[in-house]
Amino acid sequence: MFLSEPKTLTTSRGTFSYREGGSGAPVVMIHGWPxxxxxxxxxxxxxKQGLRVIAPDLRGLGDSERTEGQEHYRKQELAKDVISMLDELGIEKFQLVGHDWGGIVAQEVALAIPDQIRKMVIMNIALINNLKGNMEVIEKVRSGSGKAYWYQHFQQAPGLAEAMIPGAEETWLRFFLQGWSNDIPEDSIAEYVRMYRIPGTPGAGANYYRAFADDAKRWGTLSDHVWKIPSLYIYGNKDRVIIPEYLNHIEDCFEEIRVEEVDAGHFLQEEKPEEVAGHMNGFFETD
Incomplete structure (x- = not known):
């Protein structure tokens, strides 16, 4: 095992869990759904040697607390959770990674405490300041069937996830984990099934999508923001949901950005872990 078993941390915002591995320069890695x-x-x-990974479990997932109320799952609020954990751990300067919803939370962390972040890596998710590119995505989705996004509407429906997912957790998760990527390790799938069987998880996971309308209103105000943090975007090119149009105008969103394409699906860090780590190794600082 590279990462530790989950450790529990209580902050002013709640009780959360995290894993860590390695030693050296802190790298905070934030997961997505599911x-x-x-x-x-x-x-x-x-x-590479010289990196200390700190990987939080976001509220409602992993072994962190399940909290009722979709307002707790606004991505700005989830970023505050992560920051409270880092404060409790005494982490001041760090490099930051986020995938899927974790990539959104990472961007919210970077908005809140930009001076503490040395470098940022985003993987297979929208950029919250790329209003022009994100509108082009919406136009393309509307011009087609949009069937790839059914699961978002399902989870946004009040009470539906809570009523229909319990007892069918493995079927639910395998649909996404194996349908959106190839060769997801079985130990990973087993861990997510275990997590989803914790009472309250289907509703908490759905709240990530129920809070989306509130999130989008906030992001609509960020079109003039330009990231000053040196950044890397790693993109799995077979993703069915985060389509290539999300990368349109990406160069306008950063002062310094590098884009690396990986022949993989949505969960690229598990499908091609060595290749994705290689891109990170060439980008991260260890001193």
Whole structure:
């Protein structure tokens, strides 16, 4: 194992869990849906020496607390959770990674405390300041069937996830984990099934999508923001949901950005952990 078993941390915002591995310069890695901090386990084994991975479990997923109320799952609020954990751990300067919803939370962290972040890596998710590119995505989706996004509407429906997912967790998760990527390790799938069987998880996971309308209103005000943090975007080119149009105008969103394409699906860090880690190794600082 590269990462530790989940450790518990209580802050002013609640009780959360996290994993860590390695030693050296802190790298905070934030997972997305429907995963947990375990999603960095296989990638972590390929990271170069001199990096200390700190991987939080976001609220409602992994082994962190399940909190009722979709307002707790606004991505700005989830970023505050992560920051409270880092404060409790005494982490001041760090490099930052986020995948899927974790990539959104990472961007919210970077908005809140930009001076503490040395470098940032975003993987297979929208950029919250790329209003022009994101509108082009919406136009393309509307021009087609939009069927790839059914799961978002399903989870936004009040009470539906809570009523229909319990007892069918493995079927639910395998649909996404194996349908959106190839060769997801079985130990990872087993960990996410275990997590999703914790009472309250289907509703908490759905709240990530129920809070989306509030999130979008906030992001609509960020079109003039330009990231000053040196950044890397790693893109799995077979993703069915985060389509290539999300990268349109990406160069306008950063002062310094490098884009690396990986022949993989959505969960690229688990499908191609060595290749993705290689891109990170060439980007991260260890001193």
């Amino acid at each position: 995963e947990s901090s375990y999603c960095w386990e296989h990638l972590g084994r390929h990271l």
